[in-house]
Amino acid sequence: xxxxxxxxxxxxxxxxxxxxxxxxxxxxxxxxxxxxxxxxxxxxxxxxxxxxxxxxxxxxxxxxxxxxxxxxxxxxxxxxxxxxxxxxxxxxxxxxxxxxxxxxxxxxxxxxxxxxxxxxxxxxxxxxxxxxxxxxxxxxxxxxxxxxxxxxxxxxxxxxxxxxxxxxxxxxxxxxxxxxxxxxxxxxxxxxxxxxxxxxxxxxxxxxxxxxxxxxxxxxxxxxxxxxxxxxxxxxxxxxxxxxxxxxxxxxxxxxxxxxxxxxxxxxxxxxxxxxxxxxxxxxxxxxxxxxxxxxxxxxxxxxxxxxxxxxxxx
Numbered sequence: 083x084x085x086x087x088x089x090x091x092x093x094x095x096x097x098x099x100x101x102x103x104x105x106x107x108x109x110x111x112x113x114x115x116x117x118x119x120x121x122x123x124x125x126x127x128x129x130x131x132x133x134x135x136x137x138x139x140x141x142x143x144x145x146x147x148x149x150x151x152x153x154x155x156x157x158x159x160x161x162x163x164x165x166x167x168x169x170x171x172x173x174x175x176x177x178x179x180x181x182x183x184x185x186x187x188x189x190x191x192x193x194x195x196x197x198x199x200x201x202x203x204x205x206x207x208x209x210x211x212x213x214x215x216x217x218x219x220x221x222x223x224x225x226x227x228x229x230x231x232x233x234x235x236x237x238x239x240x241x242x243x244x245x246x247x248x249x250x251x252x253x254x255x256x257x258x259x260x261x262x263x264x265x266x267x268x269x270x271x272x273x274x275x276x277x278x279x280x281x282x283x284x285x286x287x288x289x290x291x292x293x294x295x296x297x298x299x300x301x302x303x304x305x306x307x308x309x310x311x312x313x314x315x316x317x318x319x320x321x322x323x324x325x326x327x328x329x330x331x332x333x334x335x336x337x338x339x340x341x342x343x344x345x346x347x348x349x350x351x352x353x354x355x356x357x358x359x360x361x362x363x364x365x366x367x368x369x370x371x372x373x374x375x376x377x378x379x380x381x382x383x384x385x386x387x388x389x390x391x392x393x394x395x396x397x
Contacts, residue, residue, distance in 0.1 A: 086276070087113040091179040091213040092153035094241060101243055102206030102251065103136055104144045106188075108154060109209060110134055111145075113185055115173050122171040135190055136202060145169070181212050187274035196258045200251065207251045208260060210241045211268070212275050220277045220293075221305075223267035231263040262302050264372070273297040285311065287321055295358045302372040310375040313384050318357040325356065 089109055096104050107130060114122050127145065131138040149158045159170040186192050193201045215222045224233040232252065238245040255261040260272045277293055278286045289306050292314075296303035322336075329339035343350040344359075353359045366381055368374070379386050 085185040086182045087115075087185055088177070088180050089183055089209065089213075090154065090174070090177040091181065092177070094210060094213050095153055096147075096151070097242070098144065098147055100140055100144055102203040102210070102247070103134075103140060104147065105206040105209050106134060106202050107136065107141065107144050108148065109183065110188055111148075111171060112173070113188055115171075120173045120175055122173070125169060125171070133188070134202060135198075179217070181215075182276040183209070184274040184276065187272070192274065193258075196254060196260075200254050203251050204255050204258070204260065207241075207248075207255060208270060208272055208275060210243070211237075211261070212270055214240050215270065218278050219305075220270035220275060221264065221267055227266065232268060259300050262371075264302060269302055271297050271300065271302065284321070285315075287323075288315055291322060291358065295361055296373055299367070300371070301368065304373055304375050304378075307375055310379065310386065313379060313386065314357060314382070317382070317384065318355050318360060320352055320356040322358075324352070328352070 087109065089112060093105050093108060096108065098104050110130060110133060111122065111125065114125055116122060127138060127141045130136070130145070131141045134141075136144075148154055149160065156172045156174055158172065160168070187205065190198075190201055193205065196204050211222060212220065222237075224236055226233055226236065228234070234245050234249055234252075237252075238248050241248065252261065256263070260270065262269045262271050273294060276290070278290050285308060289311060292311075293303040325340065326336050329336045332339060334342065343353050347353055360382065364381055366373070366378070368377055376386065378384075
């Protein structure tokens with residue numbers, strides 16, 4: 083079951099000397115929201131500190147800076163008694179611009195490839211970069227190109243963080259496989275930050291499946307192309323939810339069910355129509371680490387025909 087959190091893109095306006103950690107702290111607070119009341123009660127500084135591995139003194143400096151930030155909260159109640167701070171956060175019911183994260187993003191053990199000293203800052207940076215990505219994508223394209231491939235001056239201005247800090251943690255994120263430099267921009271390759279929205283239609287869910295497979299194997303996914311994707315859908319129409327439904331009917335966990343299917347491919351013909359299985363079986367691994375639709379169709383022996391032109395009726 084997917085557990086996700088909605089994050090507003092207004093996190094870029096968070097300020098302070100600990101901005102990257104502050105962004106992560108906000109994401110943790112938001113992940114604890116009670117969606118029936120859009121509020122959160124009895125969250126302690128100590129709990130935030132323990133779960134994010136941020137010092138208690140830093141948490142105590144960060145959280146009060148949120149109290150008057152009406153882009154993040156409608157309002158915050160904070161009372162002091164018994165020598166303890168009791169806080170109640172009230173969240174907006176919806177946001178104009180937002181994105182989703184898998185709550186696994188908040189689990190430090192998911193980022194063991196990153197030096198523990200820098201994990202929180204890197205995750206905060208990932209959230210900030212996602213906030214400036216084009217809606218429905220994990221990509222940001224620079225207004226001006228740079229010889230290094232990354233226009234740090236532009237990012238520094240948009241994210242409102244100093245350039246030295248940005249360069250330091252960007253390098254760590256790239257080395258850790260969480261960000262990739264693409265032509266004209268950068269792409270987030272952390273699978274815990276969703277490209278598209280959870281309440282997706284079939285085509286979006288299909289594209290998200292392709293992106294998920296790519297990110298699992300540290301491959302940069304292609305930009306969405308509904309026509310070329312439609313050629314794949316015609317041959318491989320099965321979605322992960324179809325596998326999950328069959329697993330439930332067989333009273334098995336999805337991962338266990340897939341193992342059973344792989345061991346009995348003659349019986350479970352559905353695998354032949356499940357694209358991730360086909361890609362893994364054929365050991366698809368583009369040389370440059372970027373998966374193009376053309377390469378994908380070639381590997382799967384799918385002929386790319388010219389997109390049919392729309393003709394208007396004239397009287």
